[in-house]
Amino acid sequence: MAEAPESQREDAALPSSSLSAPADLSAVEVAAGQEKESVEVMAEVQGVEIKSKEAAELVLGELEESTSQACAAKKIKIEIKDKKEKKHKVDEDEIQKMQILVSSFSEEQLNRYEMYRRSAFPKAAIKRLIQSITGTSVSQNVVIAMSGISKVFVGEVVEEALDVCEKWGESPPLQPKHMREAVRRLKTRGQIPNSKYKKILFH
Numbered sequence: 001m002a003e004a005p006e007s008q009r010e011d012a013a014l015p016s017s018s019l020s021a022p023a024d025l026s027a028v029e030v031a032a033g034q035e036k037e038s039v040e041v042m043a044e045v046q047g048v049e050i051k052s053k054e055a056a057e058l059v060l061g062e063l064e065e066s067t068s069q070a071c072a073a074k075k076i077k078i079e080i081k082d083k084k085e086k087k088h089k090v091d092e093d094e095i096q097k098m099q100i101l102v103s104s105f106s107e108e109q110l111n112r113y114e115m116y117r118r119s120a121f122p123k124a125a126i127k128r129l130i131q132s133i134t135g136t137s138v139s140q141n142v143v144i145a146m147s148g149i150s151k152v153f154v155g156e157v158v159e160e161a162l163d164v165c166e167k168w169g170e171s172p173p174l175q176p177k178h179m180r181e182a183v184r185r186l187k188t189r190g191q192i193p194n195s196k197y198k199k200i201l202f203h
Contacts, residue, residue, distance in 0.1 A: 116155065121147045156191070157182050 105113060127143045160182035161174050170178075186192045 119151065121150050123147055126150065157186065160186055 102110070102113065123140075123143050126147050127138065130138050130142065130146060157179065158174070161178040162172065164181045164185070165172060165174060165178045168178075183192065187194065
């Protein structure tokens with residue numbers, strides 16, 4: 001019976017700090033867990049802020065790029081509009097000059113000009129000629145372009161032949177000798193390419 005009170009005295013003699021140690025450890029663990037959670041929350045918040053900042057910068061960059069593209073497109077449209085206006089103005093000036101020139105023509109010159117405007121090479125013949133030279137089929141646009149170039153070339157030869165006829169003291173109509181002399185003069189001035197092959201020797 002006397003042993004029980006002694007054990008009770010020993011328990012009472014133990015320091016109170018040893019009894020409250022588990023409670024202190026759990027408090028420290030809870031505090032550490034809360035601190036860790038707060039750190040994680042702060043990291044998540046910072047990550048969200050960084051992502052939102054990157055998204056804002058990306059949106060801002062896209063807006064700047066779109067505005068720059070819009071400005072460039074607007075500038076191109078303005079330049080195209082200016083070019084069209086200038087071209088239209090040049091066309092109007094050319095039409096006025098041509099009207100003044102035609103109004104000053106004599107009757108013979110006016111007849112020649114009308115015949116020149118009406119004359120044209122048959123496109124079927126031009127197409128056959130191009131295909132026989134190139135060996136391939138060509139589009140209609142190429143045929144139209146070659147017909148126009150051929151007409152201009154013939155006009156230059158005829159104009160030179162008329163000058164030859166006048167210098168020789170002769171009157172039209174033109175003769176083959178006038179045409180041959182006109183072609184020779186144009187070749188000497190380099191306006192007609194020489195079709196004959198020349199062997200070039202390199203020293």
